[in-house]
Amino acid sequence: MGKLRPGHLVEAAMWLGLCLFLFIYSFQFDQDIEIYKFGATAWPRAIVLLMAIAALGQLYHHWKRGDEASVQMISAAVDDGSEEAAHEAHHEGLKWYASTFAMLLIPFAYMRIPDWITALLAAEGGSVHVIRIVVAAILIGIFLYTMRRNMIGAMLTLPLFFAAMLEDMGFYSLAPFFIIGVMIMFGENRPKPMLAIMGLIFGLLMLLFVNILYVGLPVGNIHPFYDIGSWVVTVLQ
Amino acid sequence: MDAFDNFLTGTVTLFSDPLGIMIFFGGVIGGMLFGAIPGVSMLTLAAILLPFTAHLSPEHGIMLFSVIYCTGVYGGAITAILFNIPGAPENAPTAFDGYPMTLKGQAGKAVGAAVMCSALGGTISTIIMMLATAPIADWAISAFGPPEIFALVFFGLAVAASVGAKTFWKGWLSILIGLMVAVVGLDPVGGIKRYDFEMPYLLAGIHFIPTILGFFAVSEIFVQAEKKAKGSYVAPKLSVDFPSLTELIAHKWAVIRSIVIGFFCGILPGIGATLAAFMGYNEAVRWSKTPEEFGKGKLEGVISSETANNAATGAAMIPLLALGLPGGALTAMMVGVFQMHDMEPGPLVFINSADLVWVVFAAMFFANVSILFVGFLETKTIINLLRIPFQFLAPMILLLATVGAYAVRGLTIDVIVMFLAGVIGFFLRRSGYSVAGIVLGLILGKIGEQTFAQAMQMLHFEWSGFFDRPIALGLLIVGVITLMGSVYGEFFKKKPPAAETPTS
Numbered sequence: 001m002g003k004l005r006p007g008h009l010v011e012a013a014m015w016l017g018l019c020l021f022l023f024i025y026s027f028q029f030d031q032d033i034e035i036y037k038f039g040a041t042a043w044p045r046a047i048v049l050l051m052a053i054a055a056l057g058q059l060y061h062h063w064k065r066g067d068e069a070s071v072q073m074i075s076a077a078v079d080d081g082s083e084e085a086a087h088e089a090h091h092e093g094l095k096w097y098a099s100t101f102a103m104l105l106i107p108f109a110y111m112r113i114p115d116w117i118t119a120l121l122a123a124e125g126g127s128v129h130v131i132r133i134v135v136a137a138i139l140i141g142i143f144l145y146t147m148r149r150n151m152i153g154a155m156l157t158l159p160l161f162f163a164a165m166l167e168d169m170g171f172y173s174l175a176p177f178f179i180i181g182v183m184i185m186f187g188e189n190r191p192k193p194m195l196a197i198m199g200l201i202f203g204l205l206m207l208l209f210v211n212i213l214y215v216g217l218p219v220g221n222i223h224p225f226y227d228i229g230s231w232v233v234t235v236l237q
Numbered sequence: 238m239d240a241f242d243n244f245l246t247g248t249v250t251l252f253s254d255p256l257g258i259m260i261f262f263g264g265v266i267g268g269m270l271f272g273a274i275p276g277v278s279m280l281t282l283a284a285i286l287l288p289f290t291a292h293l294s295p296e297h298g299i300m301l302f303s304v305i306y307c308t309g310v311y312g313g314a315i316t317a318i319l320f321n322i323p324g325a326p327e328n329a330p331t332a333f334d335g336y337p338m339t340l341k342g343q344a345g346k347a348v349g350a351a352v353m354c355s356a357l358g359g360t361i362s363t364i365i366m367m368l369a370t371a372p373i374a375d376w377a378i379s380a381f382g383p384p385e386i387f388a389l390v391f392f393g394l395a396v397a398a399s400v401g402a403k404t405f406w407k408g409w410l411s412i413l414i415g416l417m418v419a420v421v422g423l424d425p426v427g428g429i430k431r432y433d434f435e436m437p438y439l440l441a442g443i444h445f446i447p448t449i450l451g452f453f454a455v456s457e458i459f460v461q462a463e464k465k466a467k468g469s470y471v472a473p474k475l476s477v478d479f480p481s482l483t484e485l486i487a488h489k490w491a492v493i494r495s496i497v498i499g500f501f502c503g504i505l506p507g508i509g510a511t512l513a514a515f516m517g518y519n520e521a522v523r524w525s526k527t528p529e530e531f532g533k534g535k536l537e538g539v540i541s542s543e544t545a546n547n548a549a550t551g552a553a554m555i556p557l558l559a560l561g562l563p564g565g566a567l568t569a570m571m572v573g574v575f576q577m578h579d580m581e582p583g584p585l586v587f588i589n590s591a592d593l594v595w596v597v598f599a600a601m602f603f604a605n606v607s608i609l610f611v612g613f614l615e616t617k618t619i620i621n622l623l624r625i626p627f628q629f630l631a632p633m634i635l636l637l638a639t640v641g642a643y644a645v646r647g648l649t650i651d652v653i654v655m656f657l658a659g660v661i662g663f664f665l666r667r668s669g670y671s672v673a674g675i676v677l678g679l680i681l682g683k684i685g686e687q688t689f690a691q692a693m694q695m696l697h698f699e700w701s702g703f704f705d706r707p708i709a710l711g712l713l714i715v716g717v718i719t720l721m722g723s724v725y726g727e728f729f730k731k732k733p734p735a736a737e738t739p740t741s
Contacts, residue, residue: 011668015410022417025432033427036690037698040429043686044420051413058406061727069669070404070727104660107653155462156660159455159635163652171639179632186465186628197629205636213292215644 003066008059015055022048100153103146106139107157107164113139129222132168155185170220170229176202210236240367244602247595251300251603260297261600264304265607266615271305272312273619274630278325279309280673281634283570284453288446288641295578296593300600302571307363307550307604309567310510311355311612314543315619318347327510327546330518334531334538341534350480350536351543352612354492358544359605361496362503362551367598374559374584380708381560381584383691388703388712389562390685395716396505397677398723403669405723411671415678416685418443425687438650445573445679447642447651451658452672453566454638458631459663465627480536488540491521495541499548504556505564510549517545547608551601557582558594562684566673569680 026041026048033039061070114132117123123131143161147154162178179198188194209215210233219229251257271282283305290298313328318335331351338347381389398408421432422442433439485492495517502513521541522531531538556562561583563569575582580590587594642655662672692709696702703709 022432029424029429029431031427031429033424033429036426036694038690038693040424040427040431043424043689044417044431047413047416047420051410051417054406054409054413057727058404058410061404061406067669070406070723152459152463156459156663159639159656160653160660163639163649163656166639166643166652167649171643175636179636182632182635183628185462186631188626188628193629197632201629201633201636205640209640209644215640216647217640217643218649 002063004059004063005066008062012055012059012062015058016052019048019052019055022051096150096153099146099150100156103143103150103153103157104160106143107160110136110139110161110164126223132222136165136169151185155182158182158185166218166220168220168222169225171217172229172232173220173225175205206232206236240371243591243595244367244599247592247597247599248603250296250592250596251599257297257300257596260293260301261304261603264301264600265308265604265611268305268308268604269312269315269608269612269615270619272309272325272328273315278453278457279305279312280325280566280570281454281457282309283567284450285634285637285641287449287570287573288645290574291577291645295575295580295590296596298574298578299571299593300597302567302574303554303597303601304604306553306567307359307547307601308608308611310546310550311351311359311543311608312619314351314355314539315348315616318351318539319344325511327514327549328542329511330514330542331539331546333518333542334533334535337532337534338536338539343534346480346536347539348616349613350539352608352616353480353485354495354540354544355547356605356609356612357492357547358496358499359547359550359608360602362500362548363598363602363605364551365500366551366554367602370555370559370594370598371587373555374587377559377584382706383688383695384703384706384709385712386560386562387685387688387692388709388716389556389560390681390688392712392716392719393505393556393562393564394678394681394685395719397674398720402671402674405727407668407670408674411665411674412678414665414670415675415680416682417678418448418675419679419682419686425683426690438648443654444645444651445676446645447655448658448679449570449573449676450638450642451655452662452676454634455656455659456662456666456672458635459659460666461627461631463667484536488537490524491537491541492544494520494524495544496548499545500552502545503549503552503564510546510553510565513549514542514546517541547605551605554597554601558586558597559584561586563677563680566676569676572680 023045026044030041031039114128114135117131117135118128121127121131139161143154143157147157158178158181162174162181165174176198179201180194183194183197209217214237217229219233220226251261267282268279272279283302286301286305290301293301310325310327313323313325314331314335317323317328317332319339321332321336323329323332335347335351338344394412398405398412402408402411419442421439423429423440424431430440495513498517498520499510499513502516503510518531518538518541521537522528525531525537527535553564553568556564557568557571561572561581563572572582580586638655639652642651643649645651662675665675666672692702703713
């Protein structure tokens with residue numbers, strides 16, 4: 001086994017699995033091009049081949065040298081402290097990864113589940129909006145419940161969740177909660193500074209982008225979020 | 238004289254336009270500030286600003302990025318010296334001696350030397366850039382066809398893979414991810430859909446702006462979130478003292494040597510300021526009569542590192558403007574600015590948009606000069622701004638990135654792609670992969686595939702055609718040698734028992 005750890009094997013398996021998937025998928029567009037004899041697949045397949053070679057090379061490196069940097073690389077320049085921070089925070093175990101990836105499913109659940117329920121119930125009009133709000137509320141509850149056990153997982157999930165809800169709830173309704181959420185993730189727990197900073201950031205962004213630059217941000221498409229967003233835009237512009 | 242006249246014209250154009258002046262000073266201050274704040278970098282600022290450059294003229298957009306590039310490289314020295322936290326990888330060697338100087342109560346002198354040498358290295362590099370870029374572009378028009386450009390892309394990627402990540406293999410995997418992301422969408426020859434997974438969004442390819450924002454701005458916030466338990470920074474009191482003329486003259490060879498090293502590192506695609514700073518520092522140690530004093534607070538360490546990294550900035554613009562090939566993450570973003578205005582950087586820019594080029598050159602010159610003055614005045618302000626707790630800065634950066642990603646095309650899916658890229662970037666960074674490599678692969682991937690296809694059609698699909706084109710062949714050979722050298726090092730070289738560079 002040399003200096004191999006289970007994590008190294010998982011890493012190699014992920015790369016090789018990705019290569020296999022990309023190679024198999026390339027048959028979907030394996031078409032001839034009249035003026036170009038290599039066709040549409042030669043370039044991506046060459047990349048996939050090189051990826052597989054590099055993944056095996058990386059596995060060999062792990063086997064011989066473990067987590068050491070390559071001899072010729074400037075390790076001090078490369079090291080941004082993220083590996084050390086992960087190690088110090090004990091964010092390396094299988095349990096942590098499993099919990100983080102499970103949390104990351106929450107935004108994707110919001111992107112899919114309301115559509116499934118809508119199709120299942122053959123819902124229309126206002127009831128579609130109700131379904132989306134109920135699903136969002138349940139997922140927010142799950143997020144808040146799980147975040148205490150894995151703050152970094154929550155930090156990774158929060159922006160994605162915010163982005164997933166942006167189309168429905170709009171920027172203007174979500175941004176204040178998002179600002180407070182990020183501050184909490186970074187360890188801030190004093191309500192007054194949080195509210196003051198939230199007001200300052202939100203106010204500055206609104207002034208700059210909505211009032212001065214006229215950037216059209218998503219207003220949402222669900223009642224009452226759409227009404228709130230439209231009202232903010234009307235007032236500012 | 239032509240160059241001097243053009244420079245004067247560029248200067249007049251730059252300073253006769255109030256918006257241009259505002260953007261110039263905004264870039265100078267913004268670059269220094271973001272370069273200095275631990276947890277973000279000039280790349281974060283550039284990524285945030287990238288979408289908004291669509292609303293600026295091409296001159297203003299490129300000028301803003303070039304100014305940020307010059308001053309951002311300096312800004313990172315401040316935190317490297319005061320807190321032992323380099324603002325960017327290219328400032329890492331500055332911390333080797335800068336921080337011990339702070340511990341000895343000589344922080345003012347170290348910052349003063351960084352201000353002076355950054356300005357000096359950057360200004361001289363910019364002057365050489367002004368004189369050299371146009372002739373190189375003229376030559377490139379006749380000498381560089383698709384085979385040469387493809388060969389240069391290959392060479393650039395081969396070098397970049399050996400610099401950016403923890404291991405050689407991770408360097409290559411980072412670049413290959415970027416190349417693969419660039420494949421998504423329609424193929425450049427036949428317009429065939431590739432890896433679109435039946436999603437209309439992917440037909441146009443994954444847009445580089447959300448990707449860049451995600452990999453640089455968002456992943457940085459995530460990394461900082463993980464580091465937050467390590468404590469906050471306390472701003473010390475500081476006065477900036479310039480080194481005396483005698484001290485500077487005593488280090489003249491270190492300055493000259495670092496300018497030469499910085500310039501040549503900067504001009505090679507894929508290398509840039511990081512290697513320049515390390516090589517400048519290492520050579521200073523090697524040539525010194527008292528090498529044992531390095532790492533313990535020697536002024537020459539700060540001088541050599543800061544001169545070399547700023548000398549690389551002007552040089553890095555040469556391959557971008559003369560050949561259309563970015564050498565690093567920030568110059569790759571500049572390609573994005575060009576593309577947003579339906580322009581392609583390269584030799585034709587000198588014919589079609591000479592005004593733009595000279596405004597940019599003038600701006601870079603004055604940005605480097607302004608490091609001397611603004612750097613002296615602003616350093617104290619920056620130190621005070623470092624008191625802003627990161628928990629208040631992080632939501633601001635994330636929301637700016639959100640607005641930036643959304644503003645490009647008005648699609649919320651671009652915001653999702655950005656945050657997804659941030660999450661992927663976070664996991665890749667903590668595993669030793671290089672996000673700069675991914676972005677370089679993404680930008681160069683499109684150019685590489687297109688020029689490869691054109692080259693093969695031009696050479697009638699005969700690989701031997703490369704042998705008839707000496708420049709292309711030369712670049713391919715050097716690229717292969719670089720690659721083989723790295724592979725040799727990987728399999729046969731043994732790690733020295735002790736670290737070569739001091740880490741203070």
